[in-house]
Amino acid sequence: MTWSTTEAEAPTGAGPLTDALSQLDNALAHLGINGGIKKMLTTPRRELMVSVPLRRDDGSIAVYSGYRVQHNFSRGPAKGGLRYAPSVDLDEVRALAMWMTWKCALVDVPYGGAKGGIAIDPREHSQAELERVTRRYTSEILPIIGPTKDIPAPDIGTDERTMAWIMDTYSAAMGHTVPGVVTGKPVSLGGSLGRAAATSRGVAHIALMALASRGMDPSRTTATVQGFGKVGRDAARFLAAAGVKVLAVSDIDGAVYDERGLDIGRLAEHADRTGSVSGFEGTESIDPASILLLDVDMVVPAAVEGVLTADNAAKVQASIVVEGANGPTTKDADAILTDRDVLVVPDILANAGGVVVSYFEWVQANQAYQWSERDVNDRLEERMTKAWHDVVDYSGAHSLTYREAATALAVQRVTDAHRLRGLYP
Numbered sequence: 001m002t003w004s005t006t007e008a009e010a011p012t013g014a015g016p017l018t019d020a021l022s023q024l025d026n027a028l029a030h031l032g033i034n035g036g037i038k039k040m041l042t043t044p045r046r047e048l049m050v051s052v053p054l055r056r057d058d059g060s061i062a063v064y065s066g067y068r069v070q071h072n073f074s075r076g077p078a079k080g081g082l083r084y085a086p087s088v089d090l091d092e093v094r095a096l097a098m099w100m101t102w103k104c105a106l107v108d109v110p111y112g113g114a115k116g117g118i119a120i121d122p123r124e125h126s127q128a129e130l131e132r133v134t135r136r137y138t139s140e141i142l143p144i145i146g147p148t149k150d151i152p153a154p155d156i157g158t159d160e161r162t163m164a165w166i167m168d169t170y171s172a173a174m175g176h177t178v179p180g181v182v183t184g185k186p187v188s189l190g191g192s193l194g195r196a197a198a199t200s201r202g203v204a205h206i207a208l209m210a211l212a213s214r215g216m217d218p219s220r221t222t223a224t225v226q227g228f229g230k231v232g233r234d235a236a237r238f239l240a241a242a243g244v245k246v247l248a249v250s251d252i253d254g255a256v257y258d259e260r261g262l263d264i265g266r267l268a269e270h271a272d273r274t275g276s277v278s279g280f281e282g283t284e285s286i287d288p289a290s291i292l293l294l295d296v297d298m299v300v301p302a303a304v305e306g307v308l309t310a311d312n313a314a315k316v317q318a319s320i321v322v323e324g325a326n327g328p329t330t331k332d333a334d335a336i337l338t339d340r341d342v343l344v345v346p347d348i349l350a351n352a353g354g355v356v357v358s359y360f361e362w363v364q365a366n367q368a369y370q371w372s373e374r375d376v377n378d379r380l381e382e383r384m385t386k387a388w389h390d391v392v393d394y395s396g397a398h399s400l401t402y403r404e405a406a407t408a409l410a411v412q413r414v415t416d417a418h419r420l421r422g423l424y425p
């Protein structure tokens with residue numbers, strides 16, 4: 001187990017942390033913030049690296065690298081997802097933790113930012129193995145998580161089952177049930193109604209506001225969605241329900257296209273049955289790399305970071321990009337898209353619906369009182385609408401892109417919290 005509280009080394013080369021730090025630098029320059037506060041915002045408060053040994057079903061032992069990074073606590077306990085993917089590394093987790101800090105501040109929930117991950121491919125493991133690896137990882141990071149410290153939630157490769165195992169492991173160590181230690185739990189264990197689809201509901205809500213801002217009628221617009229997981233699938237469903245023709249979706253295995261617009265409900269059944277969108281009958285199979293470059297009005301990257309790059313940004317034909325994923329647009333791609341007047345709705349705004357309803361779940365868990373699904377959805381919509389207008393107004397007032405405006409607003413709020421609290425001792 002390695003504890004580190006030192007300044008993060010500057011990343012070398014391209015990657016999510018380079019993008020995140022460059023966005024922060026721009027915001028700090030715009031706000032005129034320098035010196036100690038700049039250093040504090042650039043540096044994670046706490047990083048924990050752990051080895052996670054796993055007894056495999058065949059009796060052999062594998063060891064995986066696990067991480068939990070807590071970027072900031074100024075506005076409240078740290079909050080952020082847990083990712084299981086082979087590509088997880090410390091810099092990625094650092095970037096994702098920093099984005100969580102800005103996201104929570106932007107939608108004004110009382111949290112700082114965190115993120116965790118294990119460099120493991122969940123598709124290569126049985127449920128029993130995933131349960132053991134999750135419980136062992138939880139016990140390794142146990143000293144730094146808790147309902148008033150740091151609250152994990154699902155991300156790529158994890159789900160409500162994973163959250164139930166974390167809650168159980170944590171509760172066993174505490175000697176009593178602690179539902180507030182994670183969000184995104186099954187509803188029967190104190191999860192919130194509406195949490196499972198909250199990120200996607202928020203993405204679709206923001207996407208529809210983005211269309212309206214450009215005078216586009218949803219029933220005359222087309223879109224593609226990259227990723228058909230917890231975020232992409234329901235984002236596609238909500239967009240289709242609003243009248244948008246979703247022409248193509250992709251996942252890690254392939255991509256399908258239908259010029260009449262995909263039937264998302266039937267596609268979801270197909271994906272549940274087969275494990276992939278590939279081979280959905282009545283559709284054309286297309287190159288997954290083309291999904292963000294098709295001739296549509298809007299693209300929704302909802303899979304992984306770094307998919308819009310200097311190499312493909314000039315080929316994007318859509319006029320709106322709504323970032324369902326965290327960090328899908330690299331710094332260079334951002335500049336190219338902005339030059340081409342493509343409206344990029346940044347991740348920390350577009351996909352913030354998940355953390356908003358995670359906050360509602362935490363509030364409900366702490367009060368032991370369940371809200372109705374309608375209550376949850378109405379309050380989610382209210383917060384997303386307010387955040388959208390905050391960003392649009394700030395962007396207009398300061399001639400900034402939506403990403404620059406969203407980051408600056410969030411960084412200002414976190415800086416205010418730092419200044420008000422002062423520095424101990």
Ligand code: NAD
Pocket residue numbers: 154155156157158199226227228229230231232250251252253288302303304305324325326327351352354355
């Ligand atoms: P998920 O694991 O449920 O789904 C991921 C989807 O992306 C799957 O369809 C997978 O096949 C596909 N995918 C994975 N790697 C890919 C690749 N290299 N190319 C193309 N497709 C690929 O994950 P999720 O929870 O839907 O998360 C997706 C994104 O949304 C991530 O960036 C995550 O950080 C972000 N996000 C998730 C939430 C949430 O509540 N789950 C909230 C905010 C942001």
